[in-house]
Amino acid sequence: MSKTEIRKEFLPYSLPMIEEEEINEVTAALKSGWIAKGPRTIELEKRFAEFVGAKHAIAMNSCTAALHIALIAAGVGPGDEVITTPMTFSATANTIIHAGATPVFVDIDPETFCIDPAKIEEKITDRTKAIVPVHYSGQACNMDEIRRIAKKHNLFVSEDAAHAIYTEYKGKFIGAEGTAACFSFYATKNLATGEGGMLTTNADDIAEKARVLSCHGMTKAAWNRYGKGGNWRYDIEYPGYKYNMFDIQAALGLRQLDKIHRMQERREEIARVYNEVFGAMPQLIIPEAPSYAKHSWHLYVLQLDLSRLTIDRDKFIEEMGIENIGVSVHFIPVHLMSYYVNTYGYKRGDFPITEAYFDRILSLPLYPSMTDEDVEDVIYAVKRIAEKYSK
Numbered sequence: 355m356s357k358t359e360i361r362k363e364f365l366p367y368s369l370p371m372i373e374e375e376e377i378n379e380v381t382a383a384l385k386s387g388w389i390a391k392g393p394r395t396i397e398l399e400k401r402f403a404e405f406v407g408a409k410h411a412i413a414m415n416s417c418t419a420a421l422h423i424a425l426i427a428a429g430v431g432p433g434d435e436v437i438t439t440p441m442t443f444s445a446t447a448n449t450i451i452h453a454g455a456t457p458v459f460v461d462i463d464p465e466t467f468c469i470d471p472a473k474i475e476e477k478i479t480d481r482t483k484a485i486v487p488v489h490y491s492g493q494a495c496n497m498d499e500i501r502r503i504a505k506k507h508n509l510f511v512s513e514d515a516a517h518a519i520y521t522e523y524k525g526k527f528i529g530a531e532g533t534a535a536c537f538s539f540y541a542t543k544n545l546a547t548g549e550g551g552m553l554t555t556n557a558d559d560i561a562e563k564a565r566v567l568s569c570h571g572m573t574k575a576a577w578n579r580y581g582k583g584g585n586w587r588y589d590i591e592y593p594g595y596k597y598n599m600f601d602i603q604a605a606l607g608l609r610q611l612d613k614i615h616r617m618q619e620r621r622e623e624i625a626r627v628y629n630e631v632f633g634a635m636p637q638l639i640i641p642e643a644p645s646y647a648k649h650s651w652h653l654y655v656l657q658l659d660l661s662r663l664t665i666d667r668d669k670f671i672e673e674m675g676i677e678n679i680g681v682s683v684h685f686i687p688v689h690l691m692s693y694y695v696n697t698y699g700y701k702r703g704d705f706p707i708t709e710a711y712f713d714r715i716l717s718l719p720l721y722p723s724m725t726d727e728d729v730e731d732v733i734y735a736v737k738r739i740a741e742k743y744s745k
């Protein structure tokens with residue numbers, strides 16, 4: 355069986371799954387009169403901490419804010435170096451710079467596409483203060499090895515878990531263990547509040563500092579100073595940031611969290627179908643999770659075997675556009691962005707595994723509201739292009 359017709363309507367690369375429940379909860383938040391940070395944000399923090407199995411969760415207005423706060427709370431500052439990977443969104447590295455430190459990149463592991471632990475130690479100097487591993491696409495990093503290195507060199511670990519809502523490492527959700535994990539609730543993420551994020555930690559001191567820092571540096575329970583029993587007096591312990599989540603976002607988050615298992619099941623189902631079909635095609639390489647991990651399927655990153663195709667990745671994407679299917683690329687390596695080239699002198703060739711991977715990847719639509727027909731359309735478009743340009 356093969357579809358011959360091109361899809362009539364454009365299939366967006368990603369869409370959040372917003373239903374009546376989210377709309378009603380946002381309306382209730384609006385009607386309650388409490389639209390800034392309030393009881394819904396506090397409830398989401400509590401429920402998210404329970405969900406991942408972390409001791410604390412502090413809600414932020416983005417994952418970017420959480421990444422920045424985690425480093426500041428850990429005492430990272432000017433003159434320090436922080437190790438991360440170039441196969442990430444720029445926010446991972448930008449926030450290291452916001453903290454006053456210098457990002458130091460380590461190439462990725464060719465199997466997981468996350469930071470290669472075997473290459474971390476050669477980049478550690480006496481200025482290194484932290485490691486920010488990225489659970490790329492929803493794949494878990496090799497955390498045992500990263501934590502072993504961090505412990506040996508007394509480094510703080512802040513996990514970029516933007517893609518890792520529902521990622522399991524050795525049977526536990528990311529966030530259940532460790533000093534800091536930073537999640538994103540951006541519109542495309544596995545749990546979406548439009549913009550939003552969460553910092554989870556098992557360290558009491560990091561949690562306390564993150565709470566204060568993310569709300570101007572104000573002392574305890576600043577959010578409730580206008581509520582009954584709230585105190586108008588506060589102090590500023592540090593010139594903090596305005597990074598906190600607010601209740602309209604949290605209203606979305608609460609109802610999204612209610613259905614996170616259902617949404618995840620659909621992601622897994624779609625990934626299974628894609629893997630089955632694309633795994634049998636010689637022109638394509640499918641994503642696979644290592645044995646120690648469970649993928650969150652935030653992204654479905656397909657690799658092209660360029661040696662078996664007559665076109666490159668950019669042309670493949672152009673063809674997907676003609677097929678009316680939205681796709682994306684995650685990521686253009688950060689070290690090749692102008693600021694990083696101009697400031698640190700990075701160039702092509704510095705991180706060969708990242709660069710070769712970048713040249714052959716595209717991310718396909720994968721989200722819970724996709725119908726079976728949408729999934730079929732993606733499959734047939736990919737098949738048609740791969741077969742048409744097969745060597």
Ligand SMILES: Cc1ncc(COP(=O)(O)O)c(C=O)c1O
Pocket residue numbers: 416417418419442443445446488514516517537538539540549550551
């Ligand atoms: C790996 C990674 N880290 C951090 C972020 C930043 O997340 P946010 O948009 O919530 O600030 C993103 C966003 O897509 C991301 O993909």
